[in-house]
Amino acid sequence: MIPTSTCFKLSNETKKDYAVSVLAVLAPFRYNVNNLDGPKIHSLFNVMTLKMAVHDSFDQLMLWFEATQTLHRYVVLRSLELSRNSCN
Structure with a gap:
């Protein structure tokens, strides 16, 4: 919320x-x-319910959603830095 x-x-x-x-x-x-x-x-x-590490990444704008062609459907993207330091 x-x-x-x-x-x-x-x-x-x-x-x-x-x-x-x-x-x-x-x-x-x-x-x-x-x-x-x-x-x-x-x-x-x-x-949205997120694990703490994922929440932190989202809060730091290292993880985000991008809209797809389907209404209300998104793909999750992450920064290159987050890719190197995975938030299992």
Whole structure:
């Protein structure tokens, strides 16, 4: 789930920088950020369950999803650095 504090009511530059990176991850999916504000913020559609190492890689933008030709289907890609240091 994406917490409200990730994108709204940000109090300092560090939080704003983090929000920008989160929004950069969501942008390729054409996700409407307005859906993150209000009752939909805690929707189960926002949930991903990941192992800690995979979560860290995703958080560091070393692992990402790219859309395929099929609606709502993605391929998982990873950076070259992550390829060398696999996150089993």
